[in-house]
Amino acid sequence: MTILGIDPGLAIVGWGVVSYAGSRFAPIAYGSAQTKAGEPVDDRLSQIYDKISAIIEKYRPDAIAIEELFFTSNITTGIVVAEARGVILLCARKHGIPVFEYTPMQVKQAVVGYGKAEKRQVISMVTMLLGLPKPPKPDDTADALAIAICHAHTGASAIGQYYNRPTKIGGICKQKR
Secondary structure, eight states, X not given: OEEEEEEOOSSXXXXXXXXXXXXXXXXXXXXXXXXXXXXXXXXXXXXXXXHHHHHHHHHOOSEEEEEOOOOSSOHHHHXXXXXXXXXXXXXXXXXXXXXXXXXXXXXXXXXXXXXXXXXXXXXXXXXXXXXXXXOOSSHHHHHHHHHHHHHHHHHHSHHHHHHTOEEEETTEEEEOO
């Protein structure tokens, strides 16, 4: 199974493509799609769509795992991240790739074994699980790889396959809860 993990954002969209077979991971490619501050938001969203579309076309993932929107205090940041996330969901839909969503706590639990793990613990485990020579940069890229790992762990188990079957909601496949 080839999984594209995505950590959505407007300035930086972290992405990572991981192969998962027989409980083994292999990193295929990873990086970040970045947009410039000060440019019109609609231009930045268009750039995100084009960059994610190119990644999908190049690596042909079987599934896309994306972080659910989570913000605590800055609603303005939350809104623009939601817009970027919407563009990414649209891109996945246009390419016919099923989308699975995970909360930050689910990702930390799947990667570190503790839902309230610190970012450095997640980055360390991602580096180790994927056999990377050094931690991926920026942190958004490490987060995207962690999201892909989360989907592999969750989606590969029998119970995960039952609970995480994609269901069509408005044309987008969504993780069943």
